[in-house]
Amino acid sequence: MVWSKIFRITCGVAFLAGSVSAATLPTAKDVQAKMGLGFNIGNSMEVPNNPTAWGNPFPTQALLDSVKAAGFNTVRIPCAWDSHTSGGKVTETWLDSVKTVVDYAMRAGLYTILNIHHEGEGGWFQSNIGTSVNSNIDTKMKTYWTQIANKFKDYNERLLFAGANEPGPNINTWTSQHVQTLMHYYQTFIDAVRATGGNNATRTLIIQGLNTDIDKSVANAPVSTFPKDKVEGRLMFEVHYYDPYQYTLMTSQQDWGASEPIQPQYYYGDYQKAGEPKRNAGYNAWAGSVDSKLGSIVHPQEQFAKMKTNYVDKGYPVIVGEFGANIRSPELSGSDLNLHKQGRVQWHKDVVSAAKQYGLTPILWDMGNESNTGYDNMAYIRRQSSPVGKVLETDVINAMRGVYGLGNYVNNGVTHVEDFINGGTETPSSSSIAVSSSSGIAQSSSSATIALPIVLAGGQVKFHRNGNTLYGSGKIMLFDMNGNLVRSVGMATSSKTEMHLNGLRQGNYIAKCQGKVLQVQIR
Secondary structure, eight states: OOOOOOOOOSOSSOOOOSOOOOOOOOOHHHHHTTTOSEEEOOSSTTSSSOTTTTSOOOOOHHHHHHHHHTTOOEEEEOOOOGGGEETTEEOHHHHHHHHHHHHHHHHTTOEEEEEOOOOSTTOTTTTOOOSSOOHHHHHHHHHHHHHHHHHTTTBOTTEEEEOOSSOOTTOSSOOHHHHHHHHHHHHHHHHHHHHTOGGGGSOOEEEEOGGGOHHHHHHHOOGGGSOOOSSTTOEEEEEEEOOSHHHHTOOSOBOOSSSSOBOOOOBOGGGOOTTOGGGBTTEETTTTEEOTTTTSTHHHHHHHHHHHHHTGGGTOOEEEEEEOOOOOTTTOOHHHHHHHHHHHHHHHHHHHHHHHHTTOEEEEOOOOOOSSOGGGOOOSBOOSSSSTTOBSOHHHHHHHHHHTTOOSOOOOOEEOOOOOBSSOOSSOOTTOOEEOOTTSOOOOGGGSOOOOOSBOGGGOBOOEEETTEEEESSOEEEEETTSOEEEEESOTTOSSEEEEOTTOOSEEEEEEETTEEEEEEEO
């Protein structure tokens, strides 16, 4: 049984008023030392136009609590921006939607990475890295990052900004001109963030390798090509790891010009299948044999050693912003599926072990989809059905936890940290709450019974929700997650305003009243 220990809580939603002074945040090296193992909320906030369009519900506090309880200390939030713009600027409603998720993560005590992701097929940035700077792209980079940075300028060092995702899928051969163009855009990103001041003056920022590919980055993007920062020691570098591709992501036979077709690979490490060598990780169709390095910890060790030598040792901490491998079901069943699953546990452990060995931060990619559809079959923590937050891949999670000396997974709940503004510490404040449940799934603080004051000093009504009604003083406006105004009641001068939520479609909304914001979920 999992026990709940409840601390004092003043309110289910934190409203922050007034200005705060800037803090000098820790260096990237000091921040990375505390980031531990990471988790991606993939196929969610980065989905163009609608974060729920690819099947995942809008992230909740319960989900982020569960990520923390599973042993992760970092969360990466891939995010779309361009599809949430009006007049060339990101809508304030979308910024509020993103802030809601960032606050969930920060409140759960997670180091939080917020990026500009792919922005859809052929998105405005990552698929358009040319041999010269495009002024329209450069303007968007400056505009969007200025808005994002201003929204979060007072958050502490646990919030990190990442300039891009996987830049350059349009490039087959990187030239020095391509690299210069990409680094120019990164310079725009860095300058835009720093110019907003506050904690952003010393916040850790992350720039991405070429295609986030290790070998391409090492060959063409040494630190001498990097953009310049006004402050020392506040930049990180990002790569991704899905090696070997035939084992982690390939779902169908392909022709790459070898003497035989290239087939998906199912078996790894100590759990290879002697009778099907072509299905073993590392099989080389050109050589007609298995490369033992690709089917063992040796390959990630060699790759991550390159990152240490070329970047970490030269002052740029490195994150492996994505890694993961599909479960090969329904392709496999019975003993073959069991053999595959055992090897897959070893693959995850090998990647995390090698990353930790060379001082890199590994961040697991999770798509949220539990269905047997091949490419999308990469869900480690449940998101699309009840109970949200259930650990689905206990063996994989335990293997990775073991690398960090955490022992096997037991959900003991999490302690909420409300003090994440202006250099706040990780120590739980007096307005924190440790939450868990007998089902083993961490629940959000909103599930606790909290007595909220209705009337504040001066006769003002506190902006809050009670059942199907929102209460506040002044005009209340309700927006959908795309920034469209759905409902509006009251006047700016109203002393008491009520908005009834009856008749709304199921989903998530953002409500605003006199500068205060609430996320509203309709079920």
